[in-house]
Amino acid sequence: MDAAASQSGLEAVIRLLKKFVRFARGADTLSVAEKVYSIAGCLAIVTTFLLVMSVQTVRLQTTYRHMYATSAEAAISIGRINALIYAIVMESRGIYMSGDRSTMKPFAEGLERRNRELADAVKGLERTAGDDDADQLASFRERIAQFIEFRQELVRRGLEIGPAAAREWGDNDANRTLRSKLNVDLETLERIYRQRAQEADELADTNRYAAAYLFMLGLAALYLAGLNVVVMRSSVVGALAEITRATDRIADGDVKSEVPHLGRHDEIGHLARAVQHFRDAVARIFELEELELDTAQARDAAMTERDKFNDKYQAKKWQLSAAINSMPQGLIMLDGKATVVAMNANYRRIYNLPETIQAGSTLEEILQHRVKSGLFSGDVAKYVGAVLDRIAKREPTAYEIALNDGRIIKIYERPMDGGGWVSVQEDVTDQRQRERILERMERFLATIIENVAEGIIAKDARNLRYVFVNRAAEKMIGMSRGEIIGKTARELFSADAAALIEKRDQQLLAQKQQLEPIVDTIDNPARGRRVISARRVQIGGAGEESHMFVTMVEDRTEQMVAAA
Template identity: 80%
Template sequence: MAAAALESGFDAGTKFLKKLVRFIRGADTLSVAEKVYSIAAFLAIVTTFLLVMSVQSVRLQTTYRHLHASSAEAAIGVGRINALIYAVVMESRGIYMSADRNAAKQFADGLVRRNRELAEAAKSMEKHVGTNDAELFATFRQRIMQFIDFRQELVRRGLEISPAAAREWGDNDANRSLRNKLNGDLEALERIYRERASEADALANENRYAAAYLFALGLAALILAALNVVVMRNSVVGALADITQATDRIAQVDVKSEVPHLRRHDEIGRLARAVQNFRDAVARIFQLEELELGTAQARDAAMTERDKFNDKYQAKKWQLSAAINSMPQGLIMLDGKANVVAMNANYRKMYGLPETIQGGSSLQEILDHRVKSGLFSGDVAKYVAAVLDRIAKRQPTAYEIALNDGRVIKIYERPMDGGGWVSVQEDITEQRQRERMHERMERLLAIVVENVAEGIIAKDARNLRYLFINKAAEKQIGMSRAEIVGKTARELFSKETADLIEKRDQQLLAQQQQLEPMIDTVNNPIRGRRKVSWRRLQIGGAGEDSHIFVTMVEDLGTEMGAAA
């Protein structure tokens, strides 16, 4: 049987090849299906080769991009680490050469910051580590950590002991040896990344050959596509166009026109004969269509009007649904009997309502569900009766309710035109929590400011009038808060003291803050000449209503009594 099947298949193939040769010579021996399948087979073969080469080209390109990108990013990382090591060394030298610990602090801060950047740079290089540099990078990472730990200890000694102690710790052979090893590691890593770049260049050369193959296969596919166009146009599309024109004539009630290609024996011929049968059928029913034309026109007009009305209804319904569902608050509409007309998704989410509760459900069903879910503990019947009473009175109202889960809901109720009720509900739990927290913070701040031993004075930066002083400042100045607030320094102090205060105000505007203590002697009209220490800062900026100066005052004299 296998031999018979093989022989049968061979005969069919031979027969098809003979028909194909006759077709190429100009005889119309192939059916439409055979023409389409033949071209599709050739296209499938070329496309398969094209797909294989495309996959190979993509693989080469992906590998090339990965190697190129990883080698480039790794090389940049090596350069960055090298620069950071140099920056750390420079900051260390700044600590060595500082006269005291205060002078060394700015270099210590810079060194700590560079240490963090160095650790981050080393960590970011880990994603580019491959099999050929894993062991080297592990050693390099360990030395980076040793370098960072060593410099952290140097900062600690420089700040807690002295710059000399930091120099003694950092300027030694062990430190230089570690740096030399790090330089060696960086050079070795650079060599590895250069080798990766060379591998990427080799892959780029291979990809050129793949591109050439792709071009050749694409050209072959283009030729087959052009051949397909020519064959389909001459054997199929042209004939179909002729039959289509005949069909158009029949559609225009030209039932006497001739149908072309009736003598062909392929699918086109069968289609032409089917069109001829259709033409004959159209001719037979033409008279019946004329009789029914009036009725059909009336029916079509009615259906069109119905469709327009339905479209308008659906559009309005969609617009209403989109509007209420886009609201950030929950919304529910009730009719005069407290049945649900509409509700949005936020209302459903607010109370966890199931999909079974839809338009047409009652308010009592919603409350029963809230009772089951623990969000309502009152009397359902009384609540529904109260809502019905408000609907009947048509009086808008607003109130808040606290749910059993701790949420606070603000409810606004309004009557609707034509009867019914609309309720907009908003979850204001976070708002109430923020208000309570803000009140607690204001009370806490007032208590702290009023009870600190240091005098605190606030002044409007726009007109230099005093806004606030605490109890300690009242005691230092020797005046009450009511006597000071709303006045300027020139209205309270002597010209010498007022000039000094205005000079300090201008300095504060230029410096933003003066947290280092300043020692001045002022002439207090109540306490006399006093030596005071003050620290100052400004809040806000020019053009802002909240632009103020804050002064923290300490009386250094033997008696209290100075202000700024």
């Protein structure tokens, strides 16, 4: 009985293995239950290994962190102790080299402070040291105590007796012997903690291998979990959802939709084939009605699409016309043969075009009208040829023309997609006149400012950098404007003079204007001590780019000398 049961179980296992082999080769031989149970078993095995490796990794990580932290803290403490010993020795040399007690006192205070820091550093090293280091630290602590006591006595002798007594106490073989032993102790401790750091690194390597194993097991678990989700989704949940959607489409009259999963050999495949039979039956019933309905829908859809296209065309045409006519500049669009595609009202106004010239007219007709109205006196054929050449080359350009009535027109030309050309034209007559007036005014003001006797200095109120000095100011300061402009008072004058100038700037900022002269004495780096009289005004206000301080300066040094 038992032998027959064993034989039957063995045969079942062999059949299952054969199914897995055929499934691995691409055949859909496994049922949904077999797929899910197989994945769950593998996932349980991987999870067990993952748990064991996690415990081992945590143990190794804890040991590594402790060893690394203690060795690192000890190494830092040893380095600090070594630096403090060196600093104390340097302070001691300062005491030796001092000529009197007042000179020696800062070194003595620094040495006492370093002694306290050294004692604290040794205590910190003892806190991080282990039981294995107790004997070595005990001797090291005794030498440190001797070193500190010796230096304290050195300070006492230096302050109470004198630098010579301190030098006699500190410059001897006992002191040098103690220093040598301390160096040996530090080197020994450094070797101990370097060895401990190497042991921590070896443990870190072992931990990295464990982490790698843990990572691979985690990936395997994640893969199996994802595989389980994929199998459940594709084999059961997703398949049933797709078949349900197919059934809903058929119930809504969509008898041409495909039924998924017809090729499967499990229960899902049987269900899909049953749905397909249902679809075929419904299709045969509604075939003629569906054909008639499709014809009517196609006709209605075509008419609707035609109406939508016509509405969109009219809307776009209106929007384009409104946009073109609302432009403040004149605009004309030409095709590749210089025929007008569109123009706006401002273009008509610039050249006083009649209503007979519309879209479809040629550029030559526009130029002929300009000739008749006296706005063009060039060669029409040559001008049109030049425009056609630019259209062919598709090279954008910008230029200005002067009409016979005195107006100046700024023209921007750009190529359009499809071989056309667009020209934007603007009447800039008023702008050019204002620019000429402004230019004359600037030259007039510059001439006046450069020839007044007073020095005029302008400074940017935001960063207090000089932006202008006239000829008289250059002479008073004794520097060229190239040396002055772009710099602050602190970059040009002494600290006292710069502070006084900045004080006057703050007074000006508070008072808005200083029209009454203020007499100050300034140390000029180029001309020496000068007596100046200054009046100041503000231009603009805070937050404005034009916010400036303007100072009018008069050099009264010679007058003051003559009066004295």
